[in-house]
Amino acid sequence: xxxxxxxxVLVQGITGKQGTFWAERMRDYGTRIVGGVNPxxxxxxxIGLPVWGxxxxxxxxxxxxxxxxxxxxxxxxxxxxxxxxxxxxTVVVLTEHIPSHxxxxxxxxxxxxxxxxxxxxxxxxxxxxxSFVGFMPAFNERIFRPGRVGVISRSGSLGTLIAxxxxxxxxxxxxxxxxxxDPILGTTTRDALVRLDQDPxxxxxxxxxxxxxxxxxxxxxxxxxxxxxxxxxxxxxASPPGKKMGHAGAIVMGDKGTYGAKRExxxxxxxxxxxxxSMIADALGEAMGAV
Amino acid sequence: xxxxxxxxxxxxxxxxVATPEGRLCDTPATARSAAEAFGTCAVKAQVATGKxxxxxxxxxxxxxxxxxxxxxxxxxxxxxxxxxxxxxxxQGVDIRQELYAAVLNDPATKGxxxxxxxxxxxxxxxxxxxxxxxxxxxxxxxxxxxxxTALEQALAGTFTGDQLPALLDTLExxxxxxAGSDADLLEINPLVVTGEGGMLALDCKLSIDDGAVPRxxxxxxxxxxxxxxxxxxxxxxxxxxxxxxxxxxxxxxNGAGLTMTTMDVVSHYGGAPANFLEIGGEAYTKGxxxxxxxxxxxxxxxxVINFCGAFARTDVMTEGVLAAWxxxxxxxxxxxxxxxxxxxxxxxxxxxxxxxxxxxxMDEAVQAAVEAAR
Numbered sequence: 001x002x003x004x005x006x007x008x009v010l011v012q013g014i015t016g017k018q019g020t021f022w023a024e025r026m027r028d029y030g031t032r033i034v035g036g037v038n039p040x041x042x043x044x045x046x047i048g049l050p051v052w053g054x055x056x057x058x059x060x061x062x063x064x065x066x067x068x069x070x071x072x073x074x075x076x077x078x079x080x081x082x083x084x085x086x087x088x089x090t091v092v093v094l095t096e097h098i099p100s101h102x103x104x105x106x107x108x109x110x111x112x113x114x115x116x117x118x119x120x121x122x123x124x125x126x127x128x129x130x131s132f133v134g135f136m137p138a139f140n141e142r143i144f145r146p147g148r149v150g151v152i153s154r155s156g157s158l159g160t161l162i163a164x165x166x167x168x169x170x171x172x173x174x175x176x177x178x179x180x181x182d183p184i185l186g187t188t189t190r191d192a193l194v195r196l197d198q199d200p201x202x203x204x205x206x207x208x209x210x211x212x213x214x215x216x217x218x219x220x221x222x223x224x225x226x227x228x229x230x231x232x233x234x235x236x237x238a239s240p241p242g243k244k245m246g247h248a249g250a251i252v253m254g255d256k257g258t259y260g261a262k263r264e265x266x267x268x269x270x271x272x273x274x275x276x277x278s279m280i281a282d283a284l285g286e287a288m289g290a291v
Numbered sequence: 292x293x294x295x296x297x298x299x300x301x302x303x304x305x306x307x308v309a310t311p312e313g314r315l316c317d318t319p320a321t322a323r324s325a326a327e328a329f330g331t332c333a334v335k336a337q338v339a340t341g342k343x344x345x346x347x348x349x350x351x352x353x354x355x356x357x358x359x360x361x362x363x364x365x366x367x368x369x370x371x372x373x374x375x376x377x378x379x380x381x382q383g384v385d386i387r388q389e390l391y392a393a394v395l396n397d398p399a400t401k402g403x404x405x406x407x408x409x410x411x412x413x414x415x416x417x418x419x420x421x422x423x424x425x426x427x428x429x430x431x432x433x434x435x436x437x438x439x440t441a442l443e444q445a446l447a448g449t450f451t452g453d454q455l456p457a458l459l460d461t462l463e464x465x466x467x468x469x470a471g472s473d474a475d476l477l478e479i480n481p482l483v484v485t486g487e488g489g490m491l492a493l494d495c496k497l498s499i500d501d502g503a504v505p506r507x508x509x510x511x512x513x514x515x516x517x518x519x520x521x522x523x524x525x526x527x528x529x530x531x532x533x534x535x536x537x538x539x540x541x542x543x544x545n546g547a548g549l550t551m552t553t554m555d556v557v558s559h560y561g562g563a564p565a566n567f568l569e570i571g572g573e574a575y576t577k578g579x580x581x582x583x584x585x586x587x588x589x590x591x592x593x594x595v596i597n598f599c600g601a602f603a604r605t606d607v608m609t610e611g612v613l614a615a616w617x618x619x620x621x622x623x624x625x626x627x628x629x630x631x632x633x634x635x636x637x638x639x640x641x642x643x644x645x646x647x648x649x650x651x652x653m654d655e656a657v658q659a660a661v662e663a664a665r
Contacts, residue, residue, distance in 0.1 A: 018602075073502055096572060099503040100396050101473050104433045107401045123601050135602035137632045155548020157571055157631075161599040161653065164630055181547055184398050210548055213398055235551040238558035239567070246532050246547025246569050248501065254416055276556045278654045 001090070001118065001187060001195045002175045003031070005130040007065035010058050010088070011036040012079050015046050019070035022135050023047060026068075029139050031131040034062060037082075055079075055086035068092040068124065068133045073099070076120070080106035084115045092133050093119035093186070097248075103184050110186065117186025118179065121247070123156025126163075126176040134178065136160065147172010149284065150196035152189055153208035154181050154215075154249070158235055161277050162208050169281020174202040181247030183212070189219040197226055204229045204288055206280060207271065211236030212250040212257040220265035229287035230271040231280055234262045292499050293339040297379050298513045299477065299495030306468035308461055308479070310492045313381035319363040322380050326358030331383035334361035339515050340371035341414070341496075348375065351383070372518040384491060389481035391418065392462060394437075394469040396476070396500075397430065403469065405429040405437060405462060409449055411481030437466040453488060461490050472510055473503030522566075522584055529580050531568060538563025539664040541591035541623070543581055543612070545603040546571035553597045556653060562661030565591045570611075575603035578611020579618075586621050593624050593663035595656050600631030609637040613644050624663040626656040 003009070009026070013019040014036020024047055027033045035050040035058060042053030052058040055067055067083040069076060069092065076098045083091045084106070091110065098120050110117045118125065124134010129146035132138035136156065143164045149171045153159030156178055163173055177192040179185055189207060196202045205228055209216040216234060223230060237259040239245045241252040252258050263273045272283040300310045314325040315337070326332050336348030343349050348370050352358035358380060368375045389411030397404035407427045408418060419426060429445045431437050442459055450458050461482065469477040478496040485491060504511045519527070526533030532547075536554075540562045544550040550569035557564045565588050570581045585591060596612060598605040609629065616625075627649035629637045634651075641649050650656050 022602075074505065097502040099473055099506065100475055100500040101433060101470070101503065104396065104402045108432050108434050111401075137601050140631060140634075143631065153548070155546055156601045157544070157546025157550075157599045157603070158548030158552050160601050160631055161549060161552070164599070164651075184396060184401055186401075208548070210551065215398075233552070235548045235555060238554040238564060239551055240534075240536070243534055243567075245534070245551050245567060246571075250547055250551065256416075275559045276654055277552060278652060 001116065001125065001177050001192055002127055002199060003066055003090070003125050003131050003133050004127055005030045005032060008032055008034045008062060009133060010034060010055060010064045010067040011070065012055060012067055012083065013070035014038065014049070014051065015041055016070055018135070020047060022070065025139060026132060029132055031133060034064070055083040055088060059086035059088070064088045066090045066092065066133055069094060071095055073097045077102035077106050080117070081109055084109050084113045088115060090116045090118065092122065092124055093117060094122060094124060094134055096121040100184060103182065107184070107186055119182070119186060120180055121182040122178040122180035123159065124178050128173050136176065136178070143167060144176070145172045148174050148201065148203040150174050150199065150202040150205045151176045151208065152192040152196065152205065153178050154210045154247070155208065155235065158277070159208050162206060162233060162280055165277050165280050166206065166284070169285070171281055171284060174199065181210070181249055183249040189215040190222050193219045193222055197228060202228070204284055206230070206284060207232040207266070209234040209262055210247065210250045211239055211245070211252050211259050211262070214257065216262040217265040220269040220271065223266065223269035223271055229284065229290070231284040231287055232266050232271050232273045233277050233280055234259055234273060292501060292504060292511065292514050294497040294513060295337040295339050295515055296335065296495050297337055299497035300492060302468050302472050302477070302497060302510070303465070303479070303492050303495055306471065307464040308468065308492050309490065311381045311384050313379050315377055316362060316380050317366070317377045319359045319366065322362030322378055323355045323359035325380040326352055326355040329380065329382040332358055333381045333383065334358055334365060335379045335381065336365045336368060336370060336375040337377045337379055338370045338373040338375055340373055343370055346370045373515070384483055384493060385486035386483045387486055388484040390458070390484065391415070391480050392465055392482045393476065393478035393480070394466055394474070400430040402433050403431040405431060405442065405466065407446060407462065411483070415478070415480065431466070436470065437463060439463060454484065457490050472497065473499050473507050475500045522588055526584055529577065531570070531574060531577060531581055531584065533584055534567040535588060536564050536566055538565045539590050539592040540660050541565045541585040541588065541594040542568060542597070543585050543594070544569055544597040545575060545600065545608060549597060549599050553595060553653070553657065556657045557595065557661060560658050560661045562664055570608060571603045575608050576611065578608045579615040582612045582615035583619060586619050586623070591623060593626070593660040595626050595628070595660040597628045597653055597656065598631065598637065600633055604633040605629050605631055606633030606636035606640065609640050613640060616645070624660070626660045628653045628656040
């Protein structure tokens with residue numbers, strides 16, 4: 001879930017427009033991109049990198065720690081299974097609108113093989129100053145400055161705004177973990193929280209949640225036992241129930257997944273929950289002072 | 292995407308799950324003639340929403356005349372925002388026992404979950420709250436499908452005798468229907484045991500996830516139109532996720548999370564959002580169409596444009612917005628907040644074109660817009 005500059009990173013779908021653009025950004029930033037995959041262009045070179053026919057072929061040349069997918073929805077299942085069979089440690093799935101039965105299928109295969117899946121529908125991971133995987137503006141120093149605060153977010157755009165507010169408020173960021181906006185995710189808020197709790201480079205944690213599902217509540221259960229200071233923002237307080245708010249996972253059904261329930265659970269665990277992202281830096285500062 | 296009962300039942304029948312004899316009727320006269328064949332029957336509103344019974348959308352008729360009257364009363368009814376255009380007239384069933392059965396996508400186990408209860412008829416939420424011990428849960432590995440042995444082990448303590456094999460058959464077929472239709476929920480409630488000992492799906496709920504729509508074209512074509520406003524209809528044609536709301540502060544942002552947040556912050560400062568509309572992801576090139584949608588809502592009295600670019604480039608989004616601005620020449624005040632990928636170009640464009648300087652602090656833009664909408 002935290003990718004530094006040493007891990008090898010494969011880009012599945014590297015020859016497409018977005019794959020190309022973001023592979024170059026990642027490489028420029030310091031991510032150790034070793035090449036990409038396109039079954040139709042196996043054996044060629046692209047932006048100075050080797051292109052393999054599959055993740056398995058890539059893994060035959062050198063171990064692949066992380067694979068990131070720039071792949072259209074209906075082709076994601078086969079691509080993740082390829083990465084899992086290749087023994088990739090972490091697969092980052094950026095694609096939105098993957099059929100949910102496909103998601104459940106590749107998550108089951110990944111779990112069995114011990115592969116960690118981030119996403120689907122995530123903007124990716126950032127370790128400021130070292131590496132990023134996905135499509136995050138990691139290279140913008142106003143937004144991602146290295147430091148000691150871990151950020152977990154269901155949303156790329158909102159997570160970016162929170163990172164900006166933290167940095168403007170004097171905090172730096174140890175790791176940004178985008179978990180994704182889908183209802184069924186490989187890595188949950190709680191999984192990411194456990195990881196940041198164990199991370200020696202992280203002193204405090206910010207959770208960026210959304211209405212819908214029960215991930216914030218599950219994370220709150222774990223937060224009860226944590227000593228690292230925490231703050232949170234939950235999007236969707238003003239959203240009407242029963243409507244899907246852009247993300248497939250962001251919907252209040254009856255009394256399930258409400259803003260109130262999430263806020264209450266987090267506050268009961270000692271997490272400071274703020275009503276606007278602009279207040280996150282101060283809230284975290286107070287939480288750090290209080291510990 | 293939610294379906295009406297009769298579509299769900301067709302999916303069940305195709306997989307071998309029995310349902311009562313029924314006919315879909317769109318006039319009281321056809322309901323009457325259906326009832327002549329069935330005798331005592333149920334007349335049920337076909338709308339893709341729950342609580343039909345509580346709304347008066349389900350009636351028992353003991354004669355063709357009663358069926359005609361029931362249909363006349365129910366057709367045209369408004370239930371949960373939907374207008375009833377059709378009723379399902381179904382043959383009466385001799386009910387000995389009501390069970391509950393469903394398969395759904397479970398975020399906790401990250402796979403399909405089969406749910407069974409001997410206490411049918413109640414809503415699942417009520418059941419889970421009031422008799423959680425009666426709910427039997429069987430998680431499934433979607434790669435292998437449902438295992439009859441696993442089902443049997445889970446159910447044997449509750450169901451015995453002839454009922455167990457009949458229930459196992461039904462659950463296997465229910466699962467096949469779920470798998471074949473890319474459902475995220477397929478529910479039979481109640482699943483009735485009849486006087487003769489057979490099993491019938493008396494009601495059915497089916498929904499599939501939006502991602503699966505491209506590979507379920509036949510099923511998707513059966514989906515009823517969701518109630519929507521004129522602007523929401525236009526947005527759908529443009530493939531933009533627009534939800535019209537009651538307030539006066541128009542909102543355009545990128546990304547679901549950031550857009551919801553912009554609504555939250557508008558509310559926090561005492562304003563009311565006029566819409567949800569986001570142009571993140573692949574939609575970031577649609578700034579022009581998007582702004583026109585926001586502005587065509589006559590309740591909009593001020594505007595917040597909030598971009599925080601990652602994948603979605605703020606310069607591209609801003610370019611689109613400014614193009615629409617030129618075309619519409621709106622009179623409402625606009626407040627920009629721009630950060631992230633492409634911000635230098637985007638900030639310069641807004642300054643040059645509109646002579647206003649975007650803020651990089653969201654609360655400033657929102658507070659100004661809320662103030663202007665008063």
